[in-house]
Amino acid sequence: MRVLYWVQRFWPHIGGVEVHSAQFVRAIRERGFELTVLTSPGDLDLPAADSFEGIPMHRLRFEAALSSGDPARIVSVRRRITALRRELGPHLVHLHLTDPSVFFHLITRHERPCPTLLSLRVMLEGDLDRNESVLSKALSAAEWITANSAAVLTALHAQRPETAGRSSVIHNALDPSGLSPPPLDFSPPTLLLLGRLVRDKGFDLALRALADVIRRHPATRMIVAGDGPARPELESLIAELGLGERVEFRGWVEPERVPALINETTLVIMPSRWPEAFGLVALQAAQQARPVVAARVGGLPEVVADGESGVLFERENHAELARAIVRLLDEPRLATRLGETGRRLAGERFSWTQHLDAYAELYRRLGGRWG
């Protein structure tokens, strides 16, 4: 079965989605699917025709064409996609919502028509029932929609109830790192914040909580890994709270080094304000047997089992966050048990094999009808 796998960025770009996509196409090919990757070079100078471990890749400058305001460039990209569809004759197109190039799928889908699988990895907001929206059209045109958490699926159904009969959850998954988790170290306790430094991640709430925690556990330190526009505000807050050298900024961390970073820590904190679609960091923390203290938002309660693999607290409530941290630092055996349970649940609920099985079954069901 021939599958056109359409993704905004792909290798050699490095990031959460890119790493997942590279692992995914490699593994799904081993299950007998013939994949072709269609992606964008982004800002890099990369060849238009390439291959990734023997999988053909085509790179088109989707975003540049769309943002140019030049219809000729749009027509040029459309022509190349039309030619690719004719040449490839896919049995299934698998693409991801919120990628602007979905526009090109919509305007070329009548060429060699075949079923579309749309993967949704964000909480949908805005005016989605307006039928002139690209996102709305893409949802209407998809034979099947997958959401990476029940929270994302629920948000979709609230906005577009008619998708209920053609949508399902396939949770995100990650291969375990292969790096064994060391026992939790409480000397000193080390808390980890990992993610883009933007206000919606709520890292400022964790800093305020840290100011409370150190009254009871004075040696507690915090690592902030990631980069982003909120860093100056966080640095000001650290100074204002007198946290000084307790907080260490590590900057951007390569995805493959994240498990080792998590291993350095005692607890992982996810104080997000926005409804996280899934919360991959919580899964990575669980795989490394680290308990997670997370805000009760979006898909996080699906990844962090409250009282089993971590503790949930109310969004924006840094006092409650501080109490949860203190409790786990007060009770190392409890923290260790939560971490170990989290590692077991990660294997049971978010295994890479289950993730691939679910997609392979969908591929066969959707593409098989056509082929």
Next chain:
Amino acid sequence: MKPETRFEVNEELVAAKVMDGEVVIINLSTGSYYTSNDVAGTLWPLIERRCPVAAMIELLCSHYDVAPARAAADLERLLHLLEAEQIIRPASAPASSSLPAEGAPAERQPYRVPEVEVFRDMAQLLALDPPMPDVGDIPWRRADERSHD
């Protein structure tokens, strides 16, 4: 709509390109994108030349298997939409003397209602690019930024 009614492209606001028989239009002031089917694509050069409605109906009937009354009704709907979207406006200059070179086909083609499809939220989508919101789960930067480290 009277047979002599003429429109012109609102060139200050609109960029358009016909290729492979279809037209892609961008309203630069609203950020809306439009794509047409082949029948509307056939009409676009006449709109660009400020041809009267009668000429467009004649073209539809000579190229496609459609009766004049049906062609007129469908054309009126299309022109109203394009005018409402500020893509065209009533013509302020005479029709261009140069008519499309391509003549009617030997055999009339199957007819489809001339349509344009509207895409309104491209600007918002492009603003998400990249990172997509979920990419933030792993510290993310553009590859070109990393190369400056």
